[in-house]
Amino acid sequence: MLSKSAAKAFFLIGTGISFLAFVGLTYDTFRQIPARTHADQITPEVARGKEIWDHKNCMGCHTIFGEGAYYAPELTKVMERRGEVFVRGMLRDPAAMYPGQRQMVQYDFTDAEIDDLVAFLTWIGHVDTNGFPADPPLRQHLAPAASADGRPLVFQQTCIACHSVGGAGGNVGPALDGVGTRRDADYLTRWLHDPSAVKPEARMPQLGLSDAQVTELVTYLGTLRTEH
Ligand code: HEC
Ligand code: HEC
Numbered sequence: 001m002l003s004k005s006a007a008k009a010f011f012l013i014g015t016g017i018s019f020l021a022f023v024g025l026t027y028d029t030f031r032q033i034p035a036r037t038h039a040d041q042i043t044p045e046v047a048r049g050k051e052i053w054d055h056k057n058c059m060g061c062h063t064i065f066g067e068g069a070y071y072a073p074e075l076t077k078v079m080e081r082r083g084e085v086f087v088r089g090m091l092r093d094p095a096a097m098y099p100g101q102r103q104m105v106q107y108d109f110t111d112a113e114i115d116d117l118v119a120f121l122t123w124i125g126h127v128d129t130n131g132f133p134a135d136p137p138l139r140q141h142l143a144p145a146a147s148a149d150g151r152p153l154v155f156q157q158t159c160i161a162c163h164s165v166g167g168a169g170g171n172v173g174p175a176l177d178g179v180g181t182r183r184d185a186d187y188l189t190r191w192l193h194d195p196s197a198v199k200p201e202a203r204m205p206q207l208g209l210s211d212a213q214v215t216e217l218v219t220y221l222g223t224l225r226t227e228h
Contacts, residue, residue, distance in 0.1 A: 052113055
């Protein structure tokens with residue numbers, strides 16, 4: 001049994017030590033923030049993107065660093081997971097990227113606003129989150145099914161969300177197995193630049209692919225010569 005004065009000393013010393021540890025760890029965290037967040041990379045674009053993020057209340061549906069609402073996908077690593085082409089498509093016209101699903105707000109962003117949001121999400125993706133999302137990586141579960149058989153990155157990130165190859169992938173658009181025998185390079189090039197210029201009623205969105213991406217994709221699609 002402690003005496004009254006020993007109990008008092010125990011309480012005061014214990015509280016003192018916990019308090020000092022708390023202050024020390026808080027100080028340590030604050031000391032690391034500029035380096036962990038790459039604060040030097042916060043350009044005016046990134047800052048404007050953050051303003052739009054706050055102003056439009058993206059957090060009302062999404063999380064970043066696990067903070068926010070759990071209605072819509074975690075976005076900390078969305079640039080890595082989905083790629084720029086998909087994210088831009090989403091911000092331009094969400095219904096085109098996820099046809100018929102519960103849908104994200106159509107914000108009618110200008111191109112400049114989309115640039116800012118992409119800069120913000122890219123910066124977020126580079127923050128050293130100490131391993132978040134935690135193990136087992138949430139990212140893996142959110143990533144589209146893809147194999148590493150030399151596909152262009154943009155194919156693995158973007159196209160596979162809507163198309164399947166070898167039975168894996170989305171089913172919004174047709175399976176692309178055998179497309180290399182159905183369509184020639186000229187058709188595929190025109191299609192990827194702007195589907196609705198080839199077929200006015202096309203449901204595939206204009207994805208804003210660069211010439212280099214289209215060339216790489218057409219080469220890859222040309223290799224898909226067998227039906228699944
Ligand atoms: C009303 C809820 C809501 C708000 C607000 C919202 N989103 Fe979304 N967002 C969604 C849903 C739901 C999805 C998943 C696609 C779907 O089901 O339509 C999504 C998907 C996305 C995706 C693609 C993620 C993926 O993994 O495919 C991005 C990027 C995105 N949103 C960015 C934003 C940004 C930036 C804002 C703010 C400007 C925002 N969202 C505001 C509901 C919302
Ligand atoms: C948001 C969904 C979506 C995304 C993302 C998407 N597509 Fe499509 N795609 C479609 C749909 C739907 C069709 C069917 C034609 C139509 O109605 O637009 C289609 C048709 C096609 C066709 C024509 C197939 C044929 O047999 O004529 C090709 C080739 C194609 N997509 C390639 C791609 C590539 C490569 C990508 C990635 C850069 C891609 N698609 C991304 C939805 C999508």
